[in-house]
Amino acid sequence: MGKANGSSKKQKKEPDYEQMYKKLEESHDIYHKFFEEVNDAFFVSTKDGKLVDANKAYCELFGVNKEEIKKINVIETYVNPDDRREFLTRVERDGLVKNYPVKLKNVNGREMDCRITAVTLLNKKEEIIGYQGIIYDVTEKKKLQKELENTKNDFQLYLDIFVHDFRNFISVPNVYTSLGRKMVEDRLGVYEKLFKSGDLNRFYKVVKDDLKKTDEMLVNNQNVIKKAIGLIENIETLMKSQHTKKNFTKQNLNEILNSCIGWIKEKYDSKIPLSINYSGMPGANIMADELINNLFTNVFDNAIKYSDKKRTELWVKIEDSVEYWGVRIADTGSGIPEGQRGRVFERYERLKNHEVSGKGLGGVLIKSLAERYDGEVTIEDRIPGDYTQGTCFIIKLPKYTVD
Amino acid sequence: MKILIVDDEIEICSLFKNIIETYGHEIKLASNGDAALDTYRKFRPDLVLMDYRMPGKDGLKTTEEIFNYDPEAQILFCSADSSVKGKAMERGAVGFLQKPFDLEVLIDTIDIYEKKKVEVKKNQDSNSLIADITF
Structure with a gap:
């Protein structure tokens, strides 16, 4: 029997192009x-x-x-x-x-x-x-990451300052206070004995020697306390320079420098022979706030600190540098070799490198303040090619424009 | 006893000098690593009080250099940075004095090393006596 023709194969369905489309x-x-x-x-x-x-x-x-x-x-x-x-x-x-x-x-x-x-x-x-x-x-994300990293490093830096520098400072008054109290206990008996013996010359000499020693201890105490206060002020300025709002007004660079020179002369003049040769420029205006003074006083302070104490001479000059005013501050200090100049401004250098003595916040502060005013700071030899003849700090600050 | 003080803080040096000299010890000061090594060679101290953080070479490098010159050197670390204690002891320091320290602790510490020095001297003397008898 044969198969029925035609109907065993299924009919292939035509695609629904309209639906597919x-x-x-x-x-x-x-x-x-x-x-x-x-x-x-x-x-x-x-x-x-x-x-x-x-x-x-x-x-x-x-x-x-x-x-x-x-x-x-x-x-x-x-x-x-x-x-x-x-x-x-x-x-x-x-x-x-x-x-x-x-x-x-x-x-x-x-x-x-x-x-x-x-x-x-x-x-x-x-x-x-x-x-x-x-x-x-990711610009914003990277900026925030950098800020977070800086905040973390700042925390480490301030912790390091408190742990290291303040422990160092405290050592001096801590020991001298104990020694002073011990002296009071021990020496009273000695004075009484000498006074009763009637040997007033000897009594006077012993008291004089003790007072001299006490004065030496007090001067040392005062010096470390001054250093500690200076460090606290530097930390405060550093924090302000980074975190306070920039409410800048037009300021005259000549007036700022004259005021800073006056302040530094008053601070050091009675202690060391100091000569500051200033060459200003009328009409040198910038946009700044009250922290600008700290920028220059810190450069002056650093220059004087590392200068020959017998005679310190500074040269301060304003230069016209197209869009910037350049302030050159040259000193007669021991100088900074070229390879070490970057370290002066490196904020976290002390965390990485313990060949840097603790107190070095001055350079960090100078850089931070210069950046606050969109400026920059660089170091050159006072006499090119011979760093031992002193250093020249060059601070460039944008000129004030009406715009 | 001859003591070399290595510290870049002038007030700390002055403090050590004032206290330790009162007890009859001879003091020399150095404010950095290079000066310390130079003074060590000339002065040959019985004890070195060594700071850690200093401009130029730090206290650990200076200690290594002193030991290269004199393996018998007695170096007592004195730092505000307690984290360096382990490294200092590894390098061969005889002790660690944490800043800030009390007057009594400083006096007692110097006293310990003075007694130690006397003890060592005694042993050396008796050894040389034995050597003499044997000879």
């Missing part, structure tokens, strides 16, 4: 909505860097509008074009690069710390025709 369109809409609305900057570029597409977040990040993106070549967004070459080498080698760190810039030239995650786009022949990726702007 609708689904594809929906999927494209979802993707495009996601592409457009997501907070991270998406981009699609050709191999030679022309932008094919970019989302709203990308436009915001780089300061462009949607119409302008096709005119952009991504190479122009790299601060260092070599970084793009390195990035492409990696993405082409691995097909995918995650969180590649790079410095990019927007249309106004504002530099940003970014991370790029990207893949290669291939044609049917598996050839690279472009790149697609996401850019994360």
